[in-house]
Amino acid sequence: MTLPSLETTAIPGLVVVRLDRREDDRGFFKENWQREKMLAIGLPDFGPVQNNVSFNSERGVTRGIHTEPWDKFISLATGRIFGAWVDMREGETFGTTFTLEMDTSVAVFVPRGVGNSYQTLEDATAYTYLVNEHWRPGISYPALALDDATVAIDWPIPLDEAIISEKDQNNPALDPTTAIAPKKTLIVGALGQLGRALHAAHPDADRVDIFASDGVPALDLTDAQAVGAWPWHEYAVVLNAAAYTAVDAAETTEGRVAAWAANASGPATLSRLAREHGFTLVHYSSDYVFDGTAPLDPGHTEDEPLSPLGVYAQSKAAGDLAVGLAPRHYLLRTSWVIGEGKNFVRTMQALAEKGVSPSVVDDQVGRLTFTDELVRATRHLLESGADFGTYNISNDGPAMSWREIAQAVFGRSGRSAEDVSGTSTTAYAEGVLARGEPFAPRPLNSAMSLEKIKATGYKPEDAIAALDRYLG
Incomplete structure (x- = not known):
């Protein structure tokens, strides 16, 4: 034939x-x-x-x-x-x-x-x-x-x-x-920093979060009755920005349950619903699904076998596997996300303004990802008709350590970069554990290859240029 x-x-x-x-x-x-x-x-x-x-x-x-x-x-x-x-x-x-x-x-x-x-x-x-x-x-x-x-x-x-x-x-x-309106977009996890950025770009989208607040209704993806009552057939796209991101707290008994519910069970439910209702599922994952042992150049690639270290990482990896079963999915793996609200850049900016000279780890390297970069990449994939699948996305430029990023923030806040000293991940972990607090293992290399998404015609913005704009 x-x-x-x-x-x-x-x-x-x-x-x-x-x-x-x-x-x-x-x-x-x-x-x-x-x-x-x-x-x-x-x-x-x-x-x-x-x-x-x-x-x-x-x-x-x-x-x-x-x-x-x-x-x-x-x-x-x-x-x-x-x-x-x-x-x-x-x-x-x-x-x-x-x-x-x-x-x-x-x-x-x-x-x-x-x-x-x-x-x-x-x-x-x-x-x-x-x-x-x-x-x-x-x-x-x-x-x-x-x-x-x-x-x-x-x-x-x-x-x-x-x-x-x-x-x-x-x-x-x-x-x-x-006249029939087009199917809608739903933002899950709409009250987080990424969810808020997605809503700014999709103001007509429906929104839900785990708890109701600011006019956003609650939807618990682990509640079968609530999920069954939701009108999933009304959506063309579901953007899943929901995640449990307290990396260290995930090592506790309570945190482990919460992390697996948000990062694994929730995405698995959305993947099943995407298969049943035909919507496109966009899910945001993490560099933590890798153990950080990949060479710095080119960094972690999309087809690298998963090798998560801690509970948070393992739950995110499980979510990735579940999302991959949805016929129409974009799985965006990202690193070191910075948006509106409490984050590393804002913390360093506040310390600089207060005259504090912090010690920051210098053996973990990666790239910042600003939420507007994630929003722009999401729109590009949806509108360009790019092949479904997994894409790494962060801002571009050379990989930097957390200390180098802190120094860049200090320099843009009127302080000397030398006011930020360095420490190792091991030394930092020892201090945390000595206080009786949980500490999750971190990948030392979080840099990811961006070649796959660039091949679709997308050009990520340089991380330092984005940092300058973020700091005003």
């Missing part, structure tokens, strides 16, 4: 597929749906979950213009139809129509929000369609009158001679106020 061919139409996303149908004196054979070949010609990987057949015994049966809230792949098992489609989505193409006569060698992909109708041109026509959401009781969706004067579909069989259900004879006229 050869590849089918694909033809675009005036309705964005609605495409015609010419199938490879083989005939002989016994009848015909065709591959009606073959995922690998459909993807090869550019059809979206829409993940069908249900196959329906509408058998029409007589010529002239005309089915109403229905705008169901899912994608459809339409074809015929027998017979011929005249198909008609109307764009019912918000935007410039609202009301645009496309018509086509179809036989068993033709299929059409219909994106969510496009009204779908057909008229049979032969007796015994079997109309089949794949959809990527299960039908749900009580679901409602816009319909359009078959004889609407605005769209003016030229039906080959006059409607007064057609066979039409009573319901479809009473559908409303085209009304822009009923």
